Amino acid sequence: MHLRMTLAQARNVGLRCMNLLRMSAVPILEQLYLEERLLRTSVDNWCIVNDRTNRPTIVMGVSGRPSELIELKSVLRDQIPVIKRFTGGGTVIVDDGTVFISFICNKNAIPGLQPYPHPIMSWTGQLYSEVLRGFGDFHLRENDYAFNSHKFGGNAQSIIKERWIHHTSFLWDYDIKNMEYLKLPTRAPKYRSARPHVDFLCRMKEYVPSKSMFIERTIKSLGSYFLVKPFDLDDITTEPPCTLPHSTKLLSRQELEDAYSSQCENLR
Amino acid sequence: MALKLWASSAANALRISCSGARTPFPAFSISRCFSSVIDGLKYTSSHEWVKHEGSVATIGITDHAQGHLGEVVFVELPESGVAVAKGGSFGAVESVKATSDVNSPVSGEVIEVNAKLTETPGLINTSPYEDGWMIKVKPSDPSELNSLMGSKEYTKCCEEEDAH
Numbered sequence: 035m036h037l038r039m040t041l042a043q044a045r046n047v048g049l050r051c052m053n054l055l056r057m058s059a060v061p062i063l064e065q066l067y068l069e070e071r072l073l074r075t076s077v078d079n080w081c082i083v084n085d086r087t088n089r090p091t092i093v094m095g096v097s098g099r100p101s102e103l104i105e106l107k108s109v110l111r112d113q114i115p116v117i118k119r120f121t122g123g124g125t126v127i128v129d130d131g132t133v134f135i136s137f138i139c140n141k142n143a144i145p146g147l148q149p150y151p152h153p154i155m156s157w158t159g160q161l162y163s164e165v166l167r168g169f170g171d172f173h174l175r176e177n178d179y180a181f182n183s184h185k186f187g188g189n190a191q192s193i194i195k196e197r198w199i200h201h202t203s204f205l206w207d208y209d210i211k212n213m214e215y216l217k218l219p220t221r222a223p224k225y226r227s228a229r230p231h232v233d234f235l236c237r238m239k240e241y242v243p244s245k246s247m248f249i250e251r252t253i254k255s256l257g258s259y260f261l262v263k264p265f266d267l268d269d270i271t272t273e274p275p276c277t278l279p280h281s282t283k284l285l286s287r288q289e290l291e292d293a294y295s296s297q298c299e300n301l302r
Numbered sequence: 303m304a305l306k307l308w309a310s311s312a313a314n315a316l317r318i319s320c321s322g323a324r325t326p327f328p329a330f331s332i333s334r335c336f337s338s339v340i341d342g343l344k345y346t347s348s349h350e351w352v353k354h355e356g357s358v359a360t361i362g363i364t365d366h367a368q369g370h371l372g373e374v375v376f377v378e379l380p381e382s383g384v385a386v387a388k389g390g391s392f393g394a395v396e397s398v399k400a401t402s403d404v405n406s407p408v409s410g411e412v413i414e415v416n417a418k419l420t421e422t423p424g425l426i427n428t429s430p431y432e433d434g435w436m437i438k439v440k441p442s443d444p445s446e447l448n449s450l451m452g453s454k455e456y457t458k459c460c461e462e463e464d465a466h
Contacts, residue, residue, distance in 0.1 A: 096394070096401050097376035122376075123399040148463065150370040151400035177399045191400035194391065195348055221375070 050143045052079040052260035054253065057267055062087040062128055063117055065136075066282040068270065070120045073138050073192060073199045080138040080265075081256055082201075083249055090129040090212050092116045093203075095190060098125055099293075100285065105215050106294040114215055116285045121201065123177075123190035127215055131207030133238075133245060135252060138199045144259060149198050151191055158189070158200055161259075165251045170241040176223040179204075183225055184236035206238045206245050337366040337460060340431050344407065344447055345456035351431065352407040354447055359408050362435045363395070363426060366460045371397040374426045377419040379436060384412045386439060388446050393436065395426060404436065408446045414438040 057065070065084050072080050092104055092114055100106060100116060103125040109116060114127075128134075137158070141149040147157055159174030166172040170181035179187030179202070187204045213231040226234050242248045256262055343351045349367035353360045368374065376396035386392045386406040394401045416435050418425060426434040441447070451459060 095396070095399075096378070097396050120401070121399075122396040122401045148370070151372060151397060151402075152370070155399070189399055193400055193402040195389075195403060195405060 049259070049261045050079055050140075052081050052139075052143075052256065052262050053265040054256075054262050055080060055082045055265045055267060055270070056249075057082070057084040059086055059088050059130070060084050060267075061089070062091050062093060062134070063115070063282065063284055065134060066093075066117065066119050069136055069138065069199060069201065070192075070282055072270075073194065073197055076138070077140070079140060079143050079260060080136070081253070081260075081262065082134070082136040082138070083252075084134040085245060085249065086130040086206075087128050087132060087134070088130070090114060090127060090209075092125065092127050092215060094118050094125045095123040096120060097122070100290060101293045101297040103217055103219065105217060106290060106297060109215050110287070110290055110294060112215075113287075116290060118283045118285060119190070120282045121190035121192040121199065124188065124219055124221070125216055126188050126203050127208075127212045128203055129209065129212060131205065131209070131237075133204040133206045133248070134201065135204065135249075136199060136201035139197060141196050141198065149193055151193070154191060154193075154198060154200050155189065158202070161255050162187070162252070164255045164258075165248065166242070175225045178223060178225075180225075181236055181241055185226075185234055186236050186238050186241075204238055204248075205235060206248075208235065208237060337364070337369055338431075339364070339366075339453045339457050339460075341453045343431070344450035344452065345459075346405065346407045346450060347459055348405050349460075350405055350407050352447065352450065354441070354444070357440055358413070359410065359439045359441050359447075360435050361407060361437050361439060362430055363404055364456075365430045368427045368430045368434075371395060371400070371402055373397055374423045377423045377426065377436070379415045379419065380412050382412050382415055386410060386412060386437075395423070406437075406439065407450055408439060408441045409443055410439040410441040412437050413440050 065082065069082060092109065094100070094103055094116065096118065098118055104116065144157060147153055155174065155177055162179055163172050173180045173182070175183065175185070177189055178185045187202050189200060189202050191198060191200045210232055216231070218230065238248065253262060340351070343353050345351050345364065349364045351362055351364050374395050374397050378394045380386070380392050386409060388407065388409045389405055391403040392406045393404050395404060415437050418433065419436065428434070
């Protein structure tokens with residue numbers, strides 16, 4: 035699947051190296067801790083693939099407010115974990131039907147690509163357009179990946195001085211009951227047209243034959259831009275980066291209860 | 303194999319403002335298609351500006367930066383009293399799907415934070431050099447300002463960036 039050339043040849047044609055980390059069923063909190071650590075402390079380019087996570091978890095963006103984004107009563111009742119991640123963007127609920135693919139790059143990793151949200155988003159749209167050619171009418175719709183106008187991939191980014199991360203949660207499959215933990219967001223893309231979750235989203239498995247095919251084709255497409263080198267998770271420590279300016283955080287039950295109490299008071 | 307270029311979403315022509323004479327409002331080109339650069343400010347290659355007046359340095363992000371980031375929906379700022387280091391991150395802006403670090407052009411102590419940005423983060427888009435200021439710092443080493451870019455140099459830097 036990887037380009038068969040030596041490192042010297044790769045450098046001669048201007049290809050940068052990218053470390054490929056493939057994971058399976060790693061908890062999303064652990065994945066986010068790892069990604070933030072690699073973004074801020076590594077000098078390498080990384081592609082991280084996690085083919086699912088271990089339990090349903092709500093993941094909000096850096097500025098997310100629980101009372102606005104999630105159905106707190108049912109989340110507290112069912113003890114659904116809620117994470118605030120270090121990247122921007124909206125709220126998702128992820129589970130064992132979600133596939134995660136993340137790119138962490140130095141700002142000069144892709145020649146001609148400016149390290150700003152839109153160019154990075156466009157590049158990934160180009161990459162996945164190649165990956166999914168022949169499997170559906172793929173579009174980058176505003177900042178989502180969609181087949182026609184049905185979203186299957188949500189994106190988020192963080193851009194620091196010399197590096198950036200773009201990560202995606204792909205809805206390979208999802209349980210519609212889990213979507214009920216999420217409120218309809220007040221800030222939504224125009225193409226959503228106020229559709230409820232069930233009419234707005236779609237499942238990748240209805241378009242692509244297998245999860246492994248999607249992942250392998252992504253890695254192959256990545257090989258057009260980078261020399262991809264497999265890396266082992268055991269070689270990377272995954273301690274939470276406690277001293278970073280805005281770290282991924284698992285919200286405590288107390289925080290969620292306080293948000294719920296505040297919400298109830300506001301309604302009185 | 304062909305490597306494609308991805309153009310920035312923002313226009314890439316810049317205008318330099320008029321002379322550095324003090325006026326109530328900073329002079330800059332008002333074309334909606336071009337990023338503005340203000341005379342009299344200093345700039346970083348990571349697109350922050352700093353205005354040094356006496357013992358206070360006011361800091362924000364440039365028109366070029368806000369244009370490339372898109373609509374700012376959230377701003378994360380430090381508290382007063384916090385120390386900042388030249389080139390180090392002091393906060394972040396969120397624009398739709400992305401958080402972008404904002405770095406301090408100078409070292410020193412944060413003495414004031416723009417509280418308006420909590421309710422109206424879009425001030426960074428509409429008024430990046432005035433109402434959209436982010437922090438005020440008491441510089442610990444004013445000589446750090448000497449290594450920053452002036453308006454002409456910064457304009458050239460932006461042109462080179464957008465030319466890729």
